Every structure is written in structure tokens, then in C-alpha cells.
Amino acid sequence: MKLRESGMPPQDFWETLFDVPRILDAFGFGPDTAEVVELGCGYGTFTLPLARRIGGTVHTLDIDAAMVALTAQRAAEAGLANIKAVTRDVLAAGFGRPAGSCAAALLFNILHAEEPVALLRAAREVVRPGGLVAVIHWRSDIPTPRGPSLDIRPHPEKITAWAPEAGLAVEGTSFDLPPWHFGLKLRRA
Template sequence: MKVRDSGMPEYSYWESLFDVELVLDRMEIGSDIGTFVEFGSGYGTFTIPVAKRISGKIIAFDIEPEMISMAGSRVLQAGLTNVEIIRRDLISEGTGLVDLSVDYTALFNILHHESPEEILAETFRILKPGGKAGIIHWNFDPKTPRGPSLDMRPKPDQIKLWAEESGFEILEPTVRSLPPWHYGILARKRSA
């Protein structure tokens, strides 16, 4: 799953674009999470802090060999044993995970992909009933220093619609401010 217009900038610049701890707090990522799946882990910007917070395991997917290598090196340097990083095309292959096996999925800066509904469908499939999907994206604002072109950036209302059409309910607050450049939406898989 190579996301269009997704070339990664230099590592330290990328890291400067997020207040990671604020994102994790506002997206309700904590020790109550057992299995956490990250779609498009990149440099491991969120992978490592999440691994330190949750009680269980994080499975991080990316398609780029360079990203897998860098994130893997960072995980080793941090001495983390609860992280598995997998190179995989999530659109053509899916995650390969068992249905109803995941507590939380992170869809961070990827729903500008050509097939956001497929990403959400795979997320829904693997989440347990009541499991959460954390979605963050670049603000729909030309002043952001990075991110896909504005014509590709999904607005919050579009993401909420896609999520609801995929079987999720949107949790309050419906749009979470993630300064300096992002917003977040937290969705929960409806119980049967």
C-alpha cells in the first residue's frame, strides 16, 4: 500500500511535525490496549512511544524497505520486545491477521490513499467488537508545512462518513485537535 504523494521527508524534520505524546493522549492510547496495529509505520515515530504505553504487542506495517529498516533499528535501540514490524502491501494482501483479533488500529496520515474504504474495511475486519480505530490526518489548511496536496486531503466530515459506512461509530469529541498540524478522529467498532 504505497500511499500517493507520500514521500517521506528527512527523519528529524518529520519528527518535528508531531507532538507525539499529545497525539497518543488525545487518541486514547494507553495501557489498557492489548494488540495494537499500525498501518504505515514509517520511521516509527508513533511505533516506539506506543510500544512503551500499551500492555500488549504492537504490529507495525509498512511497504517501504527503508522505513522497515529504520523503524526496526530504532526498536532495537530502544530495547523493545513487544514490537513486530512487517513489510506488506495492505491493499493487495491485507494484514494477514485473524478476524476480531485487535484492540486498536492506527491509521495515521494514510487515508489520502486511493482506496480509503478498503483500509477501513480491513481495519473493521481485524478489530474486536468495541475495538478502536485512531485516525489522524493533516489539517485541511494550506499553511501546513507538509502533507499531501489539498485536493487529496480528506476533510474530517469525509473521514467520519467513510468510517460510519464501514460500520464504525464516531466517539466524542468527533474531531480532536492535534496541534500543530493535525486533527484526529476516534472510531469504535460497533458491537454485534
């Protein structure tokens, strides 16, 4: 099931809304990072730069087959063999990876979903003990050029409250990811 308010603007506009290297740096992704799952590949905005950085494979999933095809095409054109893009409904069928097999899971701009705790639980299931669940979302304390309605945007405090329900621990506090986002690091115990 496609998430509420999850439509995408044109790619050229979308990709101006993020400082991708800064975001990936904030979560510590580098050559020592093994397998990663990403929920919602979109245009591959984070998928491709992440694949260039890590030593493992990026398993990226989206419910929109057109986005999966585009990301796979962009990966092929870039010569990135460590991206596996799959059409999948994670809420219905999980991430499709063995339990505890991934170093990290990316939940970027996705926790405005109707069932955010279920998404967090699915991410917890797929990461290894000590694994990272990296979360970013649109800020609601400043005007943003995009993002879901303010009434469904999760605040950092809300995500922090959901984390224990999903079996995750919050590492540190939320942090700004200029120009429009905040981030949180969650860990599987």
C-alpha cells in the first residue's frame, strides 16, 4: 500500500532539497559499512551516493515499480553493481532480507506513514544487533518547500517515543540536517 502523501515532485527539483553527502556523513556511512536496506528508493537520490560509499550492497525497496526501474537504470548507467532495487510492500511482506542481516536500515522521509511503529519494527528485524536505523524527516518548525502536511509530520520527540515500542534504542538526540530535515539514530539492542 502506497503511503499517504508520498508522491514525488520532478526529479530535478527533488534532488535540490537534500545535502546528501552531509546526511550520509551524519550517519557515518563509509567503506566499512556492510549490507544496507533502504525503504523508498524514489529516484535513487540516496541510493546511488550510498552505494558509492559502502563496502556492501544497498538493498533498496519501493512500492512504486516505476521508481524501482528508474533507480535500477541509474545504477546500471553509473556502473554500480552493489545496488539491488526491488518492488516491495514492506508493511505487507517485510524487507525481504534475512533477520539480523544488515548493518543499517534507512527510513528517510517515510515515518509520516499510517503505521510508523510497524515500519520501525520491520527495520529493527532486518538489522543486526547494534545495527543502525537511520531516520530523517522534514522539519515542522520551519517552512519547507516540500513534505507531508504538518499535522502528519512526526516530530523528533514522537519518533523517540515510538522507538522503544519497536525494540529500538535512541542514540543521542535529534540533529539538524540543513536545510530542511532532522535526523535520528536508532539502534537495535
